[in-house]
Amino acid sequence: MSRPRRYPLTLALVLVGAAHASSLQGQQPPSGADPDSAQAVETQQPQGSQETQDAPRRPSPGGAFLRSLVVPGWGQVASGSPQRGTFYFTVESMSLWMILKTSKTLGSARDILAMGRFDAEERLIAEGSTDPADLSAVIDADQGVADALNLEQLRAQQREDWITFGVFFLLLGGADAFVAAHLADFPEPLQTVIRPLPDMGIELGFRLAF
Numbered sequence: 001m002s003r004p005r006r007y008p009l010t011l012a013l014v015l016v017g018a019a020h021a022s023s024l025q026g027q028q029p030p031s032g033a034d035p036d037s038a039q040a041v042e043t044q045q046p047q048g049s050q051e052t053q054d055a056p057r058r059p060s061p062g063g064a065f066l067r068s069l070v071v072p073g074w075g076q077v078a079s080g081s082p083q084r085g086t087f088y089f090t091v092e093s094m095s096l097w098m099i100l101k102t103s104k105t106l107g108s109a110r111d112i113l114a115m116g117r118f119d120a121e122e123r124l125i126a127e128g129s130t131d132p133a134d135l136s137a138v139i140d141a142d143q144g145v146a147d148a149l150n151l152e153q154l155r156a157q158q159r160e161d162w163i164t165f166g167v168f169f170l171l172l173g174g175a176d177a178f179v180a181a182h183l184a185d186f187p188e189p190l191q192t193v194i195r196p197l198p199d200m201g202i203e204l205g206f207r208l209a210f
Helices: 006-027 035-043 047-054 061-070 074-078 082-127 132-141 143-182
Strands: 190-197 201-208
Touching: 061 074, 061 143, 074 082, 074 143, 082 132, 082 143, 132 143
Parallel strands: none
Antiparallel strands: 190 201
16 A cells, blocks of 8 residues: 555656756756857847947046147037037137237337337437437337337237137137037037138138027
């Protein structure tokens, strides 16, 4: 009577052992498979995360601001706004060129003033009709010296204006790069239009997109 009861218990143990062996075999790589390829499959990343890593990193707003201070327009280009970057680079290049040009003309004006002062002093000394104590005031009152002095002041004012213009657009470009980095995922609200004029000038225009 006790013998028939052993068959169900033995059959259950055999089934449990077979199931356990099958699960272990499924966890192991197939025979003949390369272990490196199996490890590569386990460590393979999803396609979306790989594309995210390969995408170019855009600068932070502060980084874009500093880049535009170093090289005008760099912050806009790095933030995905190359047209605005080209605009600020062009404006700053023109400002730098005009600063160098007015500095050169200012140097020439100062040379003219120094030469005028020297000629007036030589002439007044040769005439001997001027008190040496009043010589400086008489030299400044000379017409040629006065004209050269006015020319020097005009050239100095022009250089100061271009320096102010360049600094203003440099800071404006940095602020624009800061905003461009914030709005990198939005369409450009500001469009720049540059058109040449017949009289050797340029016309700058802006368009706001709503």
